[in-house]
Amino acid sequence: MMGRSLSRRTWTLVGVMVPLLALFAYVALRSGPLAPVSVTTTTVESRPLSPALFGIGTVEARHTYKIGPTIAARVKQLYVDVGDQVESGQLLGEMEPVDLDDRIRAQDAAVKRAAAALQEAESRQAYAKAEAHRYEQLLTKKLASDEMVAGKRQELKISDAALEAAREDLARSRHDHQALVAQRDNLRLVAPVAGLVVAREADPGTTMIAGQAVVQLIDPASLWINSRFDQISASGLAAELPAKVTLRSRAGQAMSAQVLRMEPLADSVTEETLAKVTFDQLPEPLPPLGELAEVTVQLPALPAAPVIPNAAVRRVRGELGVWQLAGDELRFTPVRLGASDLDGLVQVRSGLAPGDRVVVYSEKALKNTSRIHVVERLPGAPS
Amino acid sequence: MISLAGRDILQSWGKFVFTGVGLGLLIGVTLTMAGVYRGMVDDARVLLDNSAADLWVVQKDTLGPYAESSSVYDDLWRGIVAMPGVARAANVTYLTMQVRQGDRDVRAMVTGIVGGTANSPGWPPQLVAGRQITRGHYEAVADVAAGFQLGDHIQIRRNRFTVVGLTRRMVSSSGDPMIFIPLKDAQEAQFLKDNDAILAQRRRSSENPAFNRPGVPGLLEAVLDSQTSNNYVNAILVQLKPGYLAQEVAAPIARWKRLEVYDRVAMEQILVGKLIATSSRQIGMFLVILAVVSAAIVAFIIYTLTMDKIREIAVLKLIGTRNRTIAGMILQQALALGLIGFVVGKIAATFAAPVFPKYVLLIPFDSIAGFFAVMLICVLASIVAIRMALKVDPAEAIGG
Numbered sequence: 001m002m003g004r005s006l007s008r009r010t011w012t013l014v015g016v017m018v019p020l021l022a023l024f025a026y027v028a029l030r031s032g033p034l035a036p037v038s039v040t041t042t043t044v045e046s047r048p049l050s051p052a053l054f055g056i057g058t059v060e061a062r063h064t065y066k067i068g069p070t071i072a073a074r075v076k077q078l079y080v081d082v083g084d085q086v087e088s089g090q091l092l093g094e095m096e097p098v099d100l101d102d103r104i105r106a107q108d109a110a111v112k113r114a115a116a117a118l119q120e121a122e123s124r125q126a127y128a129k130a131e132a133h134r135y136e137q138l139l140t141k142k143l144a145s146d147e148m149v150a151g152k153r154q155e156l157k158i159s160d161a162a163l164e165a166a167r168e169d170l171a172r173s174r175h176d177h178q179a180l181v182a183q184r185d186n187l188r189l190v191a192p193v194a195g196l197v198v199a200r201e202a203d204p205g206t207t208m209i210a211g212q213a214v215v216q217l218i219d220p221a222s223l224w225i226n227s228r229f230d231q232i233s234a235s236g237l238a239a240e241l242p243a244k245v246t247l248r249s250r251a252g253q254a255m256s257a258q259v260l261r262m263e264p265l266a267d268s269v270t271e272e273t274l275a276k277v278t279f280d281q282l283p284e285p286l287p288p289l290g291e292l293a294e295v296t297v298q299l300p301a302l303p304a305a306p307v308i309p310n311a312a313v314r315r316v317r318g319e320l321g322v323w324q325l326a327g328d329e330l331r332f333t334p335v336r337l338g339a340s341d342l343d344g345l346v347q348v349r350s351g352l353a354p355g356d357r358v359v360v361y362s363e364k365a366l367k368n369t370s371r372i373h374v375v376e377r378l379p380g381a382p383s
Numbered sequence: 384m385i386s387l388a389g390r391d392i393l394q395s396w397g398k399f400v401f402t403g404v405g406l407g408l409l410i411g412v413t414l415t416m417a418g419v420y421r422g423m424v425d426d427a428r429v430l431l432d433n434s435a436a437d438l439w440v441v442q443k444d445t446l447g448p449y450a451e452s453s454s455v456y457d458d459l460w461r462g463i464v465a466m467p468g469v470a471r472a473a474n475v476t477y478l479t480m481q482v483r484q485g486d487r488d489v490r491a492m493v494t495g496i497v498g499g500t501a502n503s504p505g506w507p508p509q510l511v512a513g514r515q516i517t518r519g520h521y522e523a524v525a526d527v528a529a530g531f532q533l534g535d536h537i538q539i540r541r542n543r544f545t546v547v548g549l550t551r552r553m554v555s556s557s558g559d560p561m562i563f564i565p566l567k568d569a570q571e572a573q574f575l576k577d578n579d580a581i582l583a584q585r586r587r588s589s590e591n592p593a594f595n596r597p598g599v600p601g602l603l604e605a606v607l608d609s610q611t612s613n614n615y616v617n618a619i620l621v622q623l624k625p626g627y628l629a630q631e632v633a634a635p636i637a638r639w640k641r642l643e644v645y646d647r648v649a650m651e652q653i654l655v656g657k658l659i660a661t662s663s664r665q666i667g668m669f670l671v672i673l674a675v676v677s678a679a680i681v682a683f684i685i686y687t688l689t690m691d692k693i694r695e696i697a698v699l700k701l702i703g704t705r706n707r708t709i710a711g712m713i714l715q716q717a718l719a720l721g722l723i724g725f726v727v728g729k730i731a732a733t734f735a736a737p738v739f740p741k742y743v744l745l746i747p748f749d750s751i752a753g754f755f756a757v758m759l760i761c762v763l764a765s766i767v768a769i770r771m772a773l774k775v776d777p778a779e780a781i782g783g
Contacts, residue, residue, distance in 0.1 A: 017723075027730050232497070294520070315502040342518060364509070
């Protein structure tokens with residue numbers, strides 16, 4: 001009786017203690033540093049890779065025309081506003097001529113005065129010529145002295161010179177007049193090409209100094225993306241490569257484009273290579289200049305080669321490599337990597353062959369002596 | 384031979400086991416507290432491990448980049464990579480900030496890493512899902528602790544990033560998850576002001592007659608451009624060529640480049656000794672108090688258990704049981720209680736650890752030390768109880 005009760009108690013105690021100890025053993029071995037590291041693996045595949053480059057840029061116009069006065073002047077009138085489409089030769093605005101019109105009128109009078117002076121000189125010369133001719137004849141008849149004839153000849157020469165001076169004076173006045181008219185014309189702001197007004201920097205009444213722009217024009221058909229690629233990943237960038245452009249305001253809408261040229265000058269401060277990318281077809285409506293755009297340049301596809309995901313690449317003691325799984329044995333294999341694409345696949349030049357198994361994800365850093373536990377996907381991580 | 388202690392335990396095993404379990408929960412809390420302390424130190428260490436650097440080059444006279452802010456020009460790395468013994472050098476930025484995703488935001492340490500060659504210094508050494516960053520802009524690798532999924536769009540300042548990879552245990556020294564983004568975006572996030580501030584700055588500059596002179600067109604634009612440009616990073620991570628000592632590479636950099644250089648040991652000292660010093664001492668203090676309280680409670684429990692049996696002990700003495708046998712019984716019971724307590728405590732601590740918001744690291748040394756401490760406390764506590772039991776008068780058995 002007593003013995004049975006005791007043995008039942010013993011069994012109950014054992015029933016409590018054994019699971020407890022089993023749980024303890026599980027806890028001691030499956031957590032902490034003694035626990036195996038969960039990893040996922042993949043097989044090295046031989047497949048073609050289509051690498052691409054990714055850069056960002058801003059929408060810019062190929063040509064920007066800054067139209068302004070060539071002398072300091074005040075804006076008198078502007079006939080266009082931002083967004084207007086203008087024709088080549090169209091009058092955009094005028095600068096205040098101040099006293100220029102009066103000076104043109106004065107110069108006009110000066111021209112007339114010079115013309116009158118020319119007439120006077122002409123008649124003086126005609127008279128002097130006639131006089132000289134008469135005295136020459138009188139000299140042949142010995143009716144006039146040599147001295148008198150010489151005087152008349154000199155008078156003719158003087159009036160010839162005066163006539164020449166009056167002619168040149170008229171020409172000078174005329175050209176002065178023309179110069180003033182040209183200056184007056186120069187105050188008219190005229191569109192050099194057909195284009196779109198993108199900026200109106202001043203309003204009537206503003207004084208501009210020489211060279212300052214009053215109106216800016218662009219040619220809307222010449223929009224391109226001034227794009228920048230990190231030098232470290234810009235190898236293979238070349239003209240005529242196809243590209244996809246995504247404007248910041250139109251995310252998810254990739255527009256086809258083409259690399260127009262790679263700039264011969266790189267940005268040495270930001271360590272970026274610059275390239276100009278043109279749209280195959282201009283987006284409608286036109287994107288604003290200066291809008292940010294993402295540019296993905298598609299490089300020519302590479303022939304099939306062993307590829308691995310870039311998440312498999314580790315650096316151990318300064319050496320790039322992967323953790324290779326040969327049977328159950330884990331070992332670090334140094335590799336040389338080649339081209340990579342934007343989806344995270346990278347070519348292996350040497351070190352691995354197709355069919356090799358390598359570790360992709362691991363919960364923590366692996367060592368040669370690590371115990372591993374291969375799983376489909378790591379706990380907590382989405383598939 | 385019949386085990387007196389075993390018999391006694393079997394007699395009232397339920398009470399004994401439950402007392403053990405209660406004690407175990409207390410020991411579990413103590414072990415967890417030790418784990419919290421270890422986790423704190425480990426957070427600081429993994430930050431250094433994950434940066435994969437041998438040397439940290441930071442602004443002169445600062446303890447950057449983790450403990451103090453530091454900024455160096457982003458083209459300095461070119462000079463450093465040319466120094467003898469340097470295998471690789473990479474710019475890095477660190478900024479702890481709120482990262483938004485939809486309506487919620489997460490406190491995270493945003494780390495700017497240079498693109499290009501795989502696993503440059505600063506890159507996450509291993510992932511648990513997704514891939515490493517391949518584009519030079521607008522991609523992010525986030526720690527699972529941040530709660531983001533692959534393909535999520537997150538907002539850092541004015542830019543939207545796509546989460547392409549996930550890591551585990553990539554945290555800052557204060558336990559915030561790390562988010563890795565390309566360096567140029569990180570520089571922008573760190574130094575670029577918000578749009579309102581930029582607008583206000585532009586207005587302020589344009590109203591300043593020194594910057595906006597009527598006779599100098601273009602000056603204002605040049606000034607405004609220079610205000611928004613940013614060419615600083617927080618630190619340069621350096622990896623050494625094999626065969627070079629950290630000190631012999633660090634000294635010329637510090638001397639000729641006029642920068643501060645820390646090696647792994649110095650950096651760990653800064654992080655563990657300075658950055659988390661007070662908070663870890665706080666936890667350490669609490670751990671000591673908890674250990675003392677646990678010891679006191681163990682002593683009380685064993686003392687009370689013995690006192691409950693004082694009558695039976697008196698009977699034992701009356702029938703001539705030797706003192707050694709009685710002392711052995713009490714000692715064995717105390718040790719058994721301690722053993723159950725430790726097992727339950729270890730299990731409780733292991734299962735509770737992942738639930739904590741910050742990392743709790745249970746290391747085997749702590750468990751082994753804890754085991755011996757528990758046993759020692761039990762022995763010490765039983766000595767008091769044994770003294771009481773031996774002093775009991777056998778007459779009490781019949782006297783009542």
